[in-house]
Amino acid sequence: MRASGSVDSARSLGPHDHVCWVYEDHADFLDAMVEFLAEGRASDQRVQYVARGDRAALHRHVDGLDGADGTATGPVLVLSLDDVYELGETVGPEAQVAAYQSATEQALADGFTGLRVAAEATPLVRSPALFRRTLADVMAGTDVRAGWERAGRSEVTIDARHLTFVDHRGLAALDDEAGRHFTTIVLRTPLSTSRRLVELLDLGAVRVEAPV
């Protein structure tokens, strides 16, 4: 995924938005993640980077960000999934909601304008079953749900310009999630097959758009 593309789409997002990136190359993810979090810092948000791996290595990924001090209480936080998840396990949505709720409140209490999180979901989604659970978990994050409820956000955008295929199960899972949150998921992909499947299955809560 090209960093510029993801930044374009991230810039159009408000404080309660949730965006998923689909990428094949890890370097692309890092570029996109850093730019995304840098934007958050520019708006005086606390930012958090969540990924798998050694915490020191993760800190190096974000050490160029404004305010990165390597501490657990500063403007730039790092969370290693290795510390949180046992391999093959996911954390339930309620626990995630609670965790992000308190992290957001803490950020506000510490004088930041909000919390911006970039989380690498890949390690959690190596299997289709895990993917579905994780998708549900991800979509249930506090920032998203609270945002939808409070600000009446009507859409969540998934930047999937490099997606090579998504089958009916994946699309139906997105539709279910969107329906559960009374929102619409916009899948930005050039894949004509996704559009075709959404149309065939009458998925009212998913819209496929060409990438901008």
Added chain:
Amino acid sequence: MRTGAAVGHSGYFHEAAFFGSDDELLDLVVPFVTGGIEAGEPTMVALDDRSADVVRTALGDATGVTYLPHASQYARPALAIKRYRQMLERHVAAGAGQIRAVGSVPHPGLGAPWEAWARYEAAVHRALADLPLWGMCPYDTRTAPEEVLADVERLHPHLATTKGDHVVNERFADAQIVVARRASSVSDPLEALPPAVELDDPAPAAARRAVRDLGRRSGLRTETVDDLVIAVSEAVANALAHGRPPVALRAWAAPDRLVVAVRDRGRGPTDPLVGLMPVPERIRGGLGLWIAHQVCSDVGLVVDDEGFTVRLTARDPAGAPAHAGPAAAAGTDDVVAPG
């Protein structure tokens, strides 16, 4: 409320009729349509162009009749079922007590292979069973081959005669399932040739790639190839999830079509009508084959000593501008060479 021959009937009143002249066609269709108009019932005519002209001329400017374009209503079996179901549900929701539809089911006399439409006749009976439809399927004995007429007699629980009678068809029974199973097993001549692609135990992604590549080398439109890719992905995923290994994929390309056969060693789904029936819960099993039936021009489900084979055929829709692919440019009937 039910009217006409369907008085007292609940659900789909599925009736075949045979005619051998334009007058006989009118004897069947005109009372059927005018009865619907008089009863204030939604009344649909989806006859082939020639028959529709005859009926239209006879009925004049009668209001209350909807003429459905035959080519799109009967573009493929699964689509026809889906469209009928959607239209009927709308009418029921609007308060209709009965809906009438008279349609020419395609067969070789109308330029379509019969196998797929024999399965349709068997499936539509079940797929629309709960809806208050009086459906008449008139067959032209001048153009429909003998084997079609023989099947039609076994596929309809009711028969209409040109004299105005409506009778219970004693020959209708579970024979419809026999017909559906046989109809599904007819092979494509391409299958006798060396395949252009052969994969053993492919992952869905590898299967999609191979079919997309073969599609690019064929002369078919991108949309047609993409649709086939969706169907192949579903068939391979099904074979891996529900079939017995090993799974074999073979694909052939001719200038007018791509054929992909996905075989596993299992016995396949027990229901020969699977994929044609509406899927009530989209996450449940059977959706993959339903999607395949929606997007492919033909789907064969073959059970034999080798196991279970899903044969998927992709053709450009009639009248679609040809894609300037290599095979189209060659303008021959040669198959794309194995490679």
